Amino acid sequence: MNVVGTSAKRIDGIEKVTGSAEFTTDIVLPRMIHAKVKRSPFAHARILGIDTSKAEQMPGVRAVITAADLPDIRLGILTLDEHLLAHDKTRLVGEPVAAVAADTPEIARSACEQIEVEYEELPPLFDPEEAIRLDPPVVLHEEYEEYEKLLEIAEMDERPPNLWQAYRIRHGDIDAAFKQVEDEGGHIIENRYATGYVHTACMEPHGAVAQWSSDGTLTLWAGGQSPYIARDGLAKALDLSPSKVRVIVPFVGGAFGGKLTVKEGAIAAALARKARRPVKIILTRAEDLSATAARTPFIFDIKDAVTKEGILIGRKVTSILWGGGYSGEGILKPIFSTHLYPGSYRLAALWVDSYGVYTNRVSGGALRGYGCAESAWAVETQMDIIARECDIDAVELRINNLLTEGERTAITMPAHAFSAHECLTKCADAIEWETPSESLEHPWYRGKGIALGNKYSFAPTASSTELKVHEDASCELRTSAVDLGQGAYTILTQIVADEFGIEIDQVKLVTPDTAITPFDHVAGSSRQTFHTGNATRMACDDAKRQIRELAAPKLEADPDDLDVSGGRIFVKGSPERSIEVEDLFVVEMLAGKRPADVEVIGKATWEVTASPHDPNTGQGEEPMAYMGHGAQAAEVEVNVETGQVRIRKFVSAIDVGKAMNPQGVEMQNYGGGCMGIGIALHEDMCFDASGEMTNASLMDYKIPSIAEMPLNEYMESIIVEVPHQHGPYGAKGAGEIVVVPTSPAIGNAIYDAIGVRIWDQPLTPEKVVKAWKEKKAAGNGSGA
Amino acid sequence: MIDCHYLEPTTVSEACALLAEHGDGAKVVAGGQQMSLLLRNGLIQPSHLISIQHVSGLEDIAESADGVTIGAKVTLNRLIGVDNAHPTLRALSRAVEDVADQQIRNFATLGGAICEAHPASDINVVLSTLNASVKLVSASGERVVSIDDFVTDAFATAVRPGELLTEVVVPSFDLTSAAAAYRRFVLRAGDYSVVGVGTFVSLDGAGSCQDVRIVVGNCSGTPAQAQEAEGRLKGHNIVGNNALADAGDLAAAHVAPSGDPMASSEYKIDLVNVLTREALAEAVALATG
């Protein structure tokens, strides 16, 4: 039965479409009350005192907490720099300072208004280039040196006081590369790029429900990306043993990297403990947009050494990640973003200095593509500029610089299942790259652009699963993998059905619950199909091994000569010698059935190790689990008078190794394309001079609507399948690569149309008009 | 929590009586599209909400020699396509097609859209372009006010406590020689306009401009007439020459919009120029076509 590779229906589809799927907000527990958070109105301030007495006396208020009610523990992913509730200082507008639990959300909100906080305002720091100075005007974390840190950063003579990440790559002889190009009259191309502030803006805002039981165990329901990261984070925040925390993940309405930790869940838990009642917290849309982690900007300075023939031989990059008040989930971005500097290209010399700094804005978090979607903007625009400078076709130039199978990138990532060439050429064919865009009537211009991308999936990492076989031959998979909407549950179900030769509806999933389901690292980094998929196959094998051993005496055969499929166990080569799976189960005295050997539960752990890279050179052994490839191309129509950019046609050619569910991959291509278009052209968190976000609503934060997308027939998805040696059935992930090349593809198309570059995202109509006017003023003619 | 009385009168006079009775604390709610946001965000705390949902007689569209009268409760969706029966409303009908989205337009009323007095309102710009006026009824009588006098500032109108807007009158014009058009620019479908420009032109057979009106939206608190641009056109031949482009330049030269996070002042001025020219071109084409 080949279920893997078919577009099996989403197993959660009916529940979601009919509204019966349970999300965090749907959970109602007896005696449950509601929490609201009191947030800092200042970007930088010292807290002199908090008076909660008025709030506590309000009817209906059940608990009020401040930092004084919590253990004095700093939290963080790798640099522990953040208290759950602001301790002595607040470092961004919206930072939680106190919280209230009350009978209704409205009472809790009014009570928050009654909490009096005395602040001493401190000068805020917003500019990352000021922040990184050795003598910055403001220092955010005076006690940084004392913080616990789980990651070594690059050595520096003196650490700029606001710096929390430094990473270097030193590969090859960079000076020689630039000298060679200078001597032979090649091209040196240097530019500065920037990305913008982007929010995950999931349909479901952050939220959680917390409940304590009498034995001191905390149960938390929260739509997060990783029940185990959540569990450990809660345990740390509340000073509990992890075994005292149970995290259950209901359905999740989108995450995209924004739900790695469950800070609001920890606040709800602390309130629930004090109030001795279950507490629900659901952030408002404004809180969700302004006070949860965002994709914060990068600044990239790139200088490339290119031979006359268009071969890239040296690249120098300095980048700064514009972090916020805390290092947060963005902590690894300055490292992981470097994967795109070599990208899929051969690079004899690479020199990188990559930093992350504190500023008094929203903390940096993950968002689909974790650093690579940002660095791709710089690198793949740069490739387009190089092609034009060298007068070589942009596809050809990229192909001439590509690695080949078996080589390693300048940061030692092996080019395995290396499909960049195939993705690029298929994408180019679909957009009819060889045919220039039609001319339109002024003020409209058409143009095409293309970009290549790749996306690592991080390591070290592990996934475990358990597979229980029931007497009716149905299978129950216990997994902590999370379906965020990407279709993970369907894929895993398909794998079990395939391995056991049974129908999809004979597979049942036990979804994430740390009291029941085994460890899985996270639904992130495009890792679920790859890692959990492998673990699931292995758990199936383990269960089948147990079945074969139980069946062997009955069939008078060696277990190795048996096979299990479709609810039967049979002797390989003579299928008539078989028994039913059911026959392995014996009737017990109280009418319960159990297998002769008590239980058939397969279990497995799939693990990928990695050697840590030297932060001073960026060199090491295999740094990541695998790398996925993809190319995207856009044809745009630009109005030079209004600056409007319409995407006329958009193509994604994405390599997934093996399309486990082709329709699911297509949905990733379309959905990712839409998200990428939004990031490229529309989405921008804006802040006023005090550091407050000024467009914290879906009316003002411009997630594009369907009207901004190309018409159906102009949105094309191409699935490329170059199997990976370690992927289940050869599969790689698809979740993130789909937004990596999007922005540069669109930016390059705008250049093709009107001959202007916009260096900082998003590429808004206003910036288009400005760039066009500057070009006119410079007397460059009509460009198109 | 929203804590107020919700009243549902069924006639205009009943509604006016309730408004008079409850004074300043009483607010009218029609489709509720803006009102629900005001309430949710705590921007107003009315003591009484007076819903006109069940008030009869505010849903008619009628045409006479003087013009078209539209009841305050006519929903925006109903205005789409209304120009088939009432060609005078062509520009209004077309403009409404792009306002907000289907769900909002199903509830949003024309009266509510006018009274909201949003500085980026497309509807008030079009109505101003068309020289429309509104009828205000109170327990003590009624009065008719032009849109230009009605909208006094951003989110501010000439409505007095106790008054209800009952209808809008769009005066008729000679459809064979005059036409109106509206152009807007949005960052995303369904958004409020960054800038909108309404134009009305009346031409004689030789292409000379007899009458013209140009109204710019979202560059100040109220719809703003571009008099300098109008001056460039009125009494001149405007077909087949630079007149419309000049008018665009002049309109742009005389607005001083404040910038916002999504669009700077400079950019809005650029848009005024482009949209004025385009809206004029469309009106001229219709008037001569």
Ligand SMILES: Cc1cc2nc3c(=O)[nH]c(=O)nc-3n(C[C@H](O)[C@H](O)[C@H](O)COP(=O)(O)OP(=O)(O)OC[C@H]3O[C@@H](n4cnc5c(N)ncnc54)[C@H](O)[C@@H]3O)c2cc1C
């Ligand atoms: C998401 C969104 C997008 C929008 N986009 C656009 C757009 O692109 N262009 C545009 O022009 N508009 C836009 N609007 C505005 C929309 O047209 C108005 O909000 C709507 O028409 C208001 O009508 P309503 O019947 O819902 O008014 P309500 O919300 O019920 O009332 C609005 C105001 O008018 C008062 N009021 C209502 N009726 C009367 C009356 N008969 N007499 C006296 N006072 C009255 C109320 O007291 C209140 O102050 C948008 C609105 C939303 C919510």
